[in-house]
Amino acid sequence: MSSDPPPPGHAPGEPSARGRAAGNRAVLGAAVAVSAAGVLLIALGIGGALGGGGGDTAPAAVAAEQSPAPAAPLKELPGVPASKVAEPMRAARPTAVYIPSIGVAAPLMELGLDAKGAIQNPPFDPPNLAGWYRYGPVPGQRGAAVITGHLDTRTGPAVFARLKEVRRGAQVQVLRADRSVAVFIVDKVEHTQKRSFPAKKVYGKLRYPGLRLVTCGGAFDRQAHSYEENTIVYAHLAAPYYPGSQVTDRAGGRARARR
Numbered sequence: 001m002s003s004d005p006p007p008p009g010h011a012p013g014e015p016s017a018r019g020r021a022a023g024n025r026a027v028l029g030a031a032v033a034v035s036a037a038g039v040l041l042i043a044l045g046i047g048g049a050l051g052g053g054g055g056d057t058a059p060a061a062v063a064a065e066q067s068p069a070p071a072a073p074l075k076e077l078p079g080v081p082a083s084k085v086a087e088p089m090r091a092a093r094p095t096a097v098y099i100p101s102i103g104v105a106a107p108l109m110e111l112g113l114d115a116k117g118a119i120q121n122p123p124f125d126p127p128n129l130a131g132w133y134r135y136g137p138v139p140g141q142r143g144a145a146v147i148t149g150h151l152d153t154r155t156g157p158a159v160f161a162r163l164k165e166v167r168r169g170a171q172v173q174v175l176r177a178d179r180s181v182a183v184f185i186v187d188k189v190e191h192t193q194k195r196s197f198p199a200k201k202v203y204g205k206l207r208y209p210g211l212r213l214v215t216c217g218g219a220f221d222r223q224a225h226s227y228e229e230n231t232i233v234y235a236h237l238a239a240p241y242y243p244g245s246q247v248t249d250r251a252g253g254r255a256r257a258r259r
Contacts, residue, residue: 076100076171077241082185085208086237089140092176094132097147099213101170102162108147108174110134124150127158136203139174140182140237144203144210147174151216151227160215164189164231172211172235180242184211184235191217192230202232209237 094108111120111131122131130149137143150158166172172184192198202212211234218229 077173077181077183077239080171080183080185080239082169082238084238086239088142088209089176089180089182089237089240090178091138091141092178092180094139094145094147094174094176094182096175097130097213098173098175099163099166099170100173101167102165104159104162106130106149106159108132111148119146119148122149122159124153124158127153127156130159137209138176139184139211140176140180140209140240142206142209144206144212145174146202146212146214148214160213160231163213163215163233164191164217166213166233171238172213172233173241174211180240182209182211182237183239183241185238186233186235188234190232190234192232193218193228194226194230197230198232201234211235211237 093110096105096107098105106128107130109122109129109131111122111133112135114120119133120131122129127150130147132139133146133148137145139145139147149160149163151161151163152158166186166189168186168188170186172186174182174184176182190198202214213233213235215231216227216229217231218227220227
């Protein structure tokens with residue numbers, strides 16, 4: 001997969017980590033320590049130097065109106081053209097994410113930035129909750145939409161506990177507020193050290209509708225109170241699905257090859 005690089009001077013830093021209570025709490029570690037303005041420039045693909053000021057305030061995480069995700073995830077939808085990228089879908093707020101191959105069926109909340117300009121983590125409770133970064137693209141629209149989730153909590157596995165098991169060609173389905181489903185196909189899964197987090201690939205501008213799923217991975221560094229790695233899933237929009245209709249590889253236009 002290829003992506004346009006972010007504007008010069010605005011590449012995000014490596015993910016920040018949260019503390020771990022009693023040596024047991026896992027951290028997501030996908031938060032990117034950049035200013036609010038810098039993140040917005042990257043998400044929107046706007047070039048040019050970032051002006052001074054430094055007075056950016058970080059909005060709080062916003063919980064999306066949610067219908068509880070089903071107890072069991074959707075099955076992979078048949079007839080999805082894995083080798084093509086569909087045209088962008090119209091905007092609609094994402095409400096749930098499904099990864100049938102690893103049993104994920106989770107509601108989505110909206111994530112903003114914290115006071116340090118890092119992407120907020122979803123809460124640990126409930127553990128089956130993922131977050132969509134609301135200053136990035138909406139899943140199904142052009143650009144790299146980002147969804148994050150915890151690996152585990154103090155009491156057990158969390159929503160993305162099995163993310164590392166996802167394989168190329170698997171489906172990721174994002175339910176949206178208009179009842180449409182953006183069906184993505186996984187292109188690759190990457191395991192990377194946090195100190196070399198591929199920010200340009202995750203947050204950089206894309207010419208097509210893409211999706212990134214991010215969680216922690218690797219060994220847990222008790223001294224640093226952080227996992228040493230991130231697991232990142234890269235996917236492209238293969239088809240929009242509307243309940244009661246056939247899966248189609250079109251969304252307001254013809255399907256096209258990925259560039």
